[in-house]
Amino acid sequence: MRRGAVCGAVLALAGVAFVAALAAGGDPTRAAELDAGREVYDRCLACHAIGYDRVGPRHCGLFGRRAGSVPGFPYSDAMRRSGIVWGPESLDAFLRDPPGFVPGTHMTWAGIPEPDARSQLIAWLAFATAPSRCGPAAAP
Amino acid sequence: MRKSPSVSPTAARVSRRSLLAGGGATLSAAAIGLLAGAPSLLGARAARASDPSADARILNTALAAEHEAVAAYQVGAESGLLAKDALDLAVQFQGHHKEHAELLARTVRALGGAPADPRSEYAFPVDQLQSQTDVLRFAAGLEKGAVSAYLGAVPLFGNRDLAKAAASILGDEAMHWSVLRYILGENPVPVAFVS
Numbered sequence: 001m002r003r004g005a006v007c008g009a010v011l012a013l014a015g016v017a018f019v020a021a022l023a024a025g026g027d028p029t030r031a032a033e034l035d036a037g038r039e040v041y042d043r044c045l046a047c048h049a050i051g052y053d054r055v056g057p058r059h060c061g062l063f064g065r066r067a068g069s070v071p072g073f074p075y076s077d078a079m080r081r082s083g084i085v086w087g088p089e090s091l092d093a094f095l096r097d098p099p100g101f102v103p104g105t106h107m108t109w110a111g112i113p114e115p116d117a118r119s120q121l122i123a124w125l126a127f128a129t130a131p132s133r134c135g136p137a138a139a140p
Numbered sequence: 141m142r143k144s145p146s147v148s149p150t151a152a153r154v155s156r157r158s159l160l161a162g163g164g165a166t167l168s169a170a171a172i173g174l175l176a177g178a179p180s181l182l183g184a185r186a187a188r189a190s191d192p193s194a195d196a197r198i199l200n201t202a203l204a205a206e207h208e209a210v211a212a213y214q215v216g217a218e219s220g221l222l223a224k225d226a227l228d229l230a231v232q233f234q235g236h237h238k239e240h241a242e243l244l245a246r247t248v249r250a251l252g253g254a255p256a257d258p259r260s261e262y263a264f265p266v267d268q269l270q271s272q273t274d275v276l277r278f279a280a281g282l283e284k285g286a287v288s289a290y291l292g293a294v295p296l297f298g299n300r301d302l303a304k305a306a307a308s309i310l311g312d313e314a315m316h317w318s319v320l321r322y323i324l325g326e327n328p329v330p331v332a333f334v335s
Binding site for chain 1: 197198200201202204205208262263265281282284285286288289291292293294295296335
């Protein structure tokens with residue numbers, strides 16, 4: 001199996017709270033935010049993984065990535081042509097109302113109305129999808 | 141009960157036959173909902189209220205997730221890590237996902253769409269599945285995610301019969317999630333509201 005997939009699985013299955021605590025460098029507020037965000041990410045787990053493509057594309061390397069650009073993933077035309085680059089602001093708008101923000105998207109999911117849950121999730125995504133953690137260069 | 145390492149006596153006592161019979165009854169309710177929804181889309185009332193191709197897109201995304209769940213349970217069933225009771229449950233739950241998939245595909249077709257096919261391969265984290273607990277935890281995560289996925293689909297349907305059918309499937313996935321938590325020794329119903 002590819003290392004990206006393994007790393008995604010590690011993040012998904014085991015020790016994530018521990019990893020988050022380490023990443024927070026002893027800052028309890030930050031650790032709590034990452035933990036809460038990881039829990040919100042459970043809502044994505046029917047369709048996504050960090051390290052490999054599923055119903056939705058992998059999230060590894062998400063920040064700074066052009067929407068619809070994971071090679072080989074069968075995106076909708078709507079996503080491919082959206083012109084979005086993923087970052088905290090575009091993710092906040094998309095995750096509030098995916099079909100509203102990208103009409104015609106295959107991510108047919110109503111979104112996360114609570115601003116706090118979204119910001120926690122985006123903090124977790126920024127952490128967990130960093131290529132140094134989930135990409136080919138990440139430690140196994 | 142909270143720390144039960146394997147399938148609990150309660151779960152095991154219920155025979156597979158009676159479990160299957162109960163499951164069949166639940167799913168035919170979903171079937172009625174879905175099949176009731178599809179033809180009514182052709183009516184004028186529904187045509188005004190909803191866009192069949194948008195509803196078909198929602199069903200197709202759900203179908204892709206159901207295909208993956210079927211494949212995931214296959215990996216679990218073939219892992220050799222599941223004791224008989226757990227294996228029976230996995231096979232039964234897989235059967236539900238197959239029924240969901242068949243129904244969703246049929247409904248997408250009835251709406252004039254092309255149903256999503258299963259992927260030729262799935263990248264499951266097999267390296268991480270070393271024990272029965274790992275397999276059940278993995279399945280529980282997928283089922284929990286499926287509940288969230290259907291919850292997020294329900295309000296998007298233009299056709300309310302399809303929303304009702306999706307909610308019926310949601311209920312089935314929530315039962316899977318709960319039973320898996322129970323046999324993992326976790327609180328089977330940890331929240332009053334799913335999200």
